[in-house]
Amino acid sequence: MSPALALAAGATTLRSRLGQMLVAAGVLLGLVVGAAGVALTQVVELQNQVTVVHFDAITRADGAYVRLVDAETAVRGYALTGDTVTLEPFERAADSATTFASLADDSMARGFPDGAAQAARVAADAAVRWQDEFAEPLIEQVAAQGVESVTPEQIEAGRALFDAARSGVEAYLTELRQVRDQAGGELATWTTILSGAVVVLVLAALAVGVALWVLLRRWITAPVAALAADARAVSSGELSHPVVVTGPGEIAGLALDMERMRRTLVDQLDALEQSSREVAQAHELLTEQAEELRRSNRDLEQFAYVASHDLQEPLRKVASFTQLLQKRYGGQLDDRADEYIGFAVDGAKRMQQLIQDLLGFSRAGRGDGVQEPVDLADALAQAVDNLDEAVTGVNAQITADDLPVVMGERALLVQLLQNLVGNAVKFRHPDRVPQIQISAHEMGDSWELRCTDNGIGIDPQYADRVFLIFQRLHPKDVYEGTGIGLALCKKIVEFHGGRIWIDPAQEIGASIRWTLPAAPARDN
Numbered sequence: 001m002s003p004a005l006a007l008a009a010g011a012t013t014l015r016s017r018l019g020q021m022l023v024a025a026g027v028l029l030g031l032v033v034g035a036a037g038v039a040l041t042q043v044v045e046l047q048n049q050v051t052v053v054h055f056d057a058i059t060r061a062d063g064a065y066v067r068l069v070d071a072e073t074a075v076r077g078y079a080l081t082g083d084t085v086t087l088e089p090f091e092r093a094a095d096s097a098t099t100f101a102s103l104a105d106d107s108m109a110r111g112f113p114d115g116a117a118q119a120a121r122v123a124a125d126a127a128v129r130w131q132d133e134f135a136e137p138l139i140e141q142v143a144a145q146g147v148e149s150v151t152p153e154q155i156e157a158g159r160a161l162f163d164a165a166r167s168g169v170e171a172y173l174t175e176l177r178q179v180r181d182q183a184g185g186e187l188a189t190w191t192t193i194l195s196g197a198v199v200v201l202v203l204a205a206l207a208v209g210v211a212l213w214v215l216l217r218r219w220i221t222a223p224v225a226a227l228a229a230d231a232r233a234v235s236s237g238e239l240s241h242p243v244v245v246t247g248p249g250e251i252a253g254l255a256l257d258m259e260r261m262r263r264t265l266v267d268q269l270d271a272l273e274q275s276s277r278e279v280a281q282a283h284e285l286l287t288e289q290a291e292e293l294r295r296s297n298r299d300l301e302q303f304a305y306v307a308s309h310d311l312q313e314p315l316r317k318v319a320s321f322t323q324l325l326q327k328r329y330g331g332q333l334d335d336r337a338d339e340y341i342g343f344a345v346d347g348a349k350r351m352q353q354l355i356q357d358l359l360g361f362s363r364a365g366r367g368d369g370v371q372e373p374v375d376l377a378d379a380l381a382q383a384v385d386n387l388d389e390a391v392t393g394v395n396a397q398i399t400a401d402d403l404p405v406v407m408g409e410r411a412l413l414v415q416l417l418q419n420l421v422g423n424a425v426k427f428r429h430p431d432r433v434p435q436i437q438i439s440a441h442e443m444g445d446s447w448e449l450r451c452t453d454n455g456i457g458i459d460p461q462y463a464d465r466v467f468l469i470f471q472r473l474h475p476k477d478v479y480e481g482t483g484i485g486l487a488l489c490k491k492i493v494e495f496h497g498g499r500i501w502i503d504p505a506q507e508i509g510a511s512i513r514w515t516l517p518a519a520p521a522r523d524n
Helices: 003-010 014-081 084-092 096-109 114-145 152-235 249-329 335-363 376-386 388-393 410-426 485-495
Strands: 372-375 397-400 405-408 435-443 446-453 500-502 511-517
Touching (some): 014 114, 084 114, 152 249, 372 376, 376 397, 376 410, 405 410, 410 446, 410 511, 485 500, 485 511
Parallel strands (some): 397 435
Antiparallel strands (some): 372 405, 446 511, 500 511
16 A cells, blocks of 8 residues: 555544534533533522512511501500591501511511521511500590590500510511622622633633634644645646645545546556657658658559550551451451450450550649539539440430439539449349439438449448459450449549448349538528
8 A cells, every 4th residue: 555545544534534523612612612601591590589579578567667657656646635537547557467467478478587587576566566566555545534644654664665676677678688798799609610610611602613713724734735735746747746635524535536547647648658759650651651652643643644645556456456457367367266256355445445444544633624503413413424325225214313413623523423323224133124213312511322222232242352453253255344434433432522322122133332422502
């Protein structure tokens, strides 16, 4: 295993690192939030006790105490004046004693200390004694005997009873205030704790944010920046610059893949350079071969010139004198001599035809002509006119569909149609009148044409051989020819950018199909 692969395999994944970090941050924040929640609960509860429970208890106690003082003042005023109007505050405060008794029960119900409840009971008992033993008897006495019947001793005894009630009430209020102050102290303490928890929570959040920023910078930003720098170096053409494998598992794996890609590119570049060298060598070889081919073409052209002039001239003399010998001395020699002279005449004629066909084959597709739109209907008419003697001699029926206009050299296309129609006439069936059909249909930017006859046909196993030069499927004494006609057709078609083939689906006769480029549409 390479060092880079081992590093990537052993590196902790980014997912696990982030998971551990988030768990730690969550635990820390959870503890702080929990503490803040507890403090908030305590603050809310203590605040309710201070502002609602204790405040209500003290307010009720103060109200009862004020009513009790008003009642005592009303009784003393009635004892001095005998006016019943002065007793109204006493009548309103007649339930003060029961109020203090209910406060004792309320103190126990609200969970106040036992001292507060005990003080409330003492105050209630003292208020009841003052009311039962002084206030009500004194009111009855004044009502019955008048104010003169009230003695200073009675007033002093009433004051003593009221002082006892007042002391009880003040003791109860003191207990309530102490309980309230204690709750207020706890409230202040928990408020401080809550404030501290909020501060700690804020600081913890900031610490977690800073830690996240630092760790993400170390785990992601820095490795990705280094990886990007290596990628830019490689993409700028420094393929020898290594991609350093660093960071957590995912980034290390990505860096490792990029390093492998860089090495693959280096290997492919080396292979491409090797291929380029081989292509350059092949190009040089092709250039040499092309030059050799040009020399061969020049030699062939020279040969064609010699064949058309130098070779045909003595051949014409041989043919002429042989024909003259046959005409003048035919029948004067023995039969074998006449047969030999006939062989010589036929050989000379076939040699002349072969040389002419070879010249035509070598000149076809040399690009000497002009590429122009050619109406195939006119070209077919000229080809049939050139074959008039052969067509008329066998009463061949030649029909054609609406033929298109194609791009090409007119002379070559006339030669193509002439060879195809001539082949159909030559290889006619002895028992049928030759029928030849030329058709066409459009295929995109080209035309597919078809020459169909009812002749002897072509065996499918020879469908490719018939387009080779000098290939003959029949003896020369049965069907005359040099074996160049269809080879010349193939050369003409391929020169125009098309292809030619035998249709194997034809059951009667032969069907030759080929393609030619369509002429460009003319702008109106």
